Amino acid sequence: MDNTIATTHAEAGHEEHEHIVLPQHRHHFETEEQQREAGSFGMWLFLLTEIMFFGGLFFAYLLYRNWYYPAFAVASNQLNVPEGAVNTAILITSGFFMALGVWAAEVRKKNVLVLMLVLTTLFGVAFLGVKADEYHEKYEKHHIPGPNFSTAMFTNPAAYGIQEQPLAPDMAQHTEIFFFLYFAMTGMHAVHMIIGIGILFWLTWRAHRGEFSAGYVAPIENFGLYWHFVDIVWLFLFPLLYLINRHLPK
C-alpha cells in the first residue's frame, strides 16, 4: 500500500481543489465542521484549565475563611457592596451584548455585530473603572496587604464609626489574609478582563472588515465562551467575597 501512496504522490493537492476552500479553512482539517468543532472543544478545555487555575485560589479562600471566620466576616463588611453590585450588573450587561454579538454574527449582520462588540468593550471598561475606584478606596483605608496595611479599623472599630465588635489583635491580623485573597482573586479576574478587552479590539477590527459576516463565526463564538466564563467567575466572587454573612448596621 505504501507503493500506492508513493505513486499518488504527484497528485498531491488534487483533492483540495475539488471543493471550494474558504479563506479561513486550515489545510489540515478535513472539513469546516471538523475545524469548528475542534476550535470550540479546545476552548472548553482551555476554560477547564482556567477553572483549575482559579480553583487553587478558591480553595485557599474557603480554607482560611473556615479558620479565621471572625476576621473574614468583619473584613468582608468593609467591601463596597453597592459598587460590587453595580459591577455585577455592568458585567451581566456586557455578557448580554456579547451574546447578541454571537447572534449578529450568525445572522450575518455586520454593523450590528460591530456595535455589539463595541458595547461589550465599553461595559468591560466600565467594570474595570469601578474596580479601580474600589481598589483606591482600599488604599485610602490602608487595606492593601503589605507594609502599609493597618488593622486599626478592626481592633478599634468605634474610632472609625463602624458598628462592629472589636477583634482581638491576633485575629485582626488575619484580615490581611482576607484582603490579600480579595486582591488576588479580583486582580486575577481583572487581568482576564484586560486580556479579553484586548482581544475584543482585535475582533472588532476584524468584524469591521467583514470577516465574520459570511458564515465564519467560530472566533466570535469562542471568544463569547471566554467572556461568559469571566462573567461566571465574577458571579462566584461577588457573593463569596462581598455578601456572605453580611449583617447590615441597625
Next chain:
Amino acid sequence: MSAPISNTIVNLPDQSTATIPKRNYINNEHGLLSWLLTGDHKRIAMLYLISITFFFFIGGAFAGLIRLELLTPQPDLVSSDTYNKFFTMHGIIMIFLFLVPSVPATLGNFFIPIMIGAKDLAFPKINLLSWYLYMIGGTLTLTALVLGGVDTGWTFTTPLSTHYLNTHVITAATAIFIAGFSSIFTGLNFIVTIHRMRAPGMTWFRMPLFCWSNYAASVLMVLGTPVLAIALVLVALERLVGIGVFDPTKGGDPLLFQHLFWFYSHPAVYIMILPGMGVISEVISTFSRKRVFGYTAVAFSSVAIALFGFFVWAHHMFIMGVSNYSALVFSLLTMLVAVPSAIKIFNWAFTLQKGSITFETPMLYAFGFMGLFTIGGLTGVFLGSLGMDIHLTETYFIVAHFHFVMVGGMLMAFLAGIHFWWPKMTGRMYPESLSKLAAVITFIGFNLTFLPQFILGYLGMPRRYHAYPPEFQVLNVLSTAGATVLGVGYMLPLLYLGWSLKYGAIAGNNPWQATGLEWQIQSPPLTENFVTIPIVDYEAYDYEWLEKKQREEVTTVG
C-alpha cells in the same frame, strides 16, 4: 479518499534498495526561519528534541557535579550553599525542562497525528507557541542559574522558599510558570486532536496505545498544571509583598503550599511516566510480532493511573503533620495506583509470551524499562506504607526510588522511542551494534549508580547533604562510579545518532515491518503526512493479519 491501508507487510519494499524520498518535511522548505516559524508538528517536534537534549545534558552535568562531591565524606569540592544550588538546578531542569516534555513534546508531537491519520495537530500555531514558551521558560531558568542560582530544591517548599532564602526564587518560579503553560498547550492540543481529528475508521479502540497513554497524560497536564501555576504565583507574591498566605506569623499555613504543589507534582510524575509506557507498548508489540495482550486493559489502565494520580498527593506529606486519618486514606489510595501499573507490566509480559522476539536496540531499552520500573514501582509501595515511610522518607531510599522510575523507567522509554522511531523521523538507521552497546552500558551504569542508594537510604543517609559519615563512603564511591558509566551511556547515542544523520543506512518506509499507520508512509514523512487520508479497517498491532486472512479464506471457500 484512498483505499483502506491493509495488507501492509506483503507490499514492503526491500530496505536495501530504499532511497530518501525527494520531497519530505525536512527539505520541503529551507532556512532557519522556515523552522522557527513552522506550523508543522514534525518540525516542532524536532525543535523540541534539540532543546530538551540540550537541557538534559545541562541537568546531567549538575548530576555529575553532585556525584563528584559525594565521592568523599568531607565537603571538599563545593560549599554547602553551592551544593544546594546544584541539586536544585538538577531537579528543576530535569523535571520541568526534560522529563515533562520529553516524550509528549517530541515523539508525541511527531507521531500522534500520524498514528491517528491526521495531517497535523488541531492547533499548529498553539503548538509552536508552546515551544516558544518552553524556550522562554528554559532561558529564564538559565538566567536564574547565571545570576547566582536558586537553592530551594525543585519543590520550592515554603517557608524555606518564602522566608529564609535570598536566591533567585522568583526568576526560577516564573520560568516554571511559563514552562507550565507550554505543557498545558501541548496537552490541550493532544486532547482536541485525538477527539476530533481521527481518520475515518480509526475508533478509540483501534488507536495505538501510545495515543491512549499520551491522552491520559494530557488530561493530567491540562488539569494539574494550572494549580502549580497558581501555587507558584502565591510563592512569588509572598516573597514580593509578604501577603501571609504561607506565613504562620500572619495566620497563613506553609502546608497549604505543599497541598497545592503536590496536587500538581504528584500527577506530574504520571505525566512523565505515562507517555513512556505508551512507547514501551509500541516497542514490545513490534519486536515480539504480537498484538499487545489485553489491549483494552492497558488502554484503560492509563486512564485509571491518570484518575488515581489525582488522589494520592498527600503521600508526600506523611511526616509533615497531616492528620493520621488522612494519611491512612492517602496510603490506601497510593497502594491502589500500583494496580493499573501492574496491569501494564503483566500485560507486556504476556505479550512477550510465545512472541517472535528479536533484540533490536529499542527492545533492549524496553526490557530495561520493565525491570527497572518494576523495582521503582515496588519500592514506591514501601514508601506508601505509613510506618516504612517515616523511616525511609528524606533519605537516599527516596532518591533511588524516583530515579528508578524516572531515569530507569522514563529515560529508558525515551531512548527506546528515539531509537524505534529514528528511522521514521530522519529516514536513516542508527548503527545497530554500537547502540546495543550503549543500551547495555546505560543499564549497567544505572544499576551501579542507584542500587547502592537504596542501601544507603535504608541505613539512614539523608538526602540533600553534601557531607556524610565515613562509613557510607564505599557505597557512595560505587554510586559515583556508576554515574560515570551512565554518562558514557548517554553520550554515545548523542554521538552516533548525530553521525547517522549523514552516514546512517537508508531506512526505507518500514524497517521494523510494523503495522502502525506511521510506518505505512514514507520516511521521512511528507509535510502533510498523508497524500490522502487513510481509511482504517483493522485493529492496532494487527500482526496476525495474515493468519487471520487465511483462516477467513478457508471458511469462505469451505
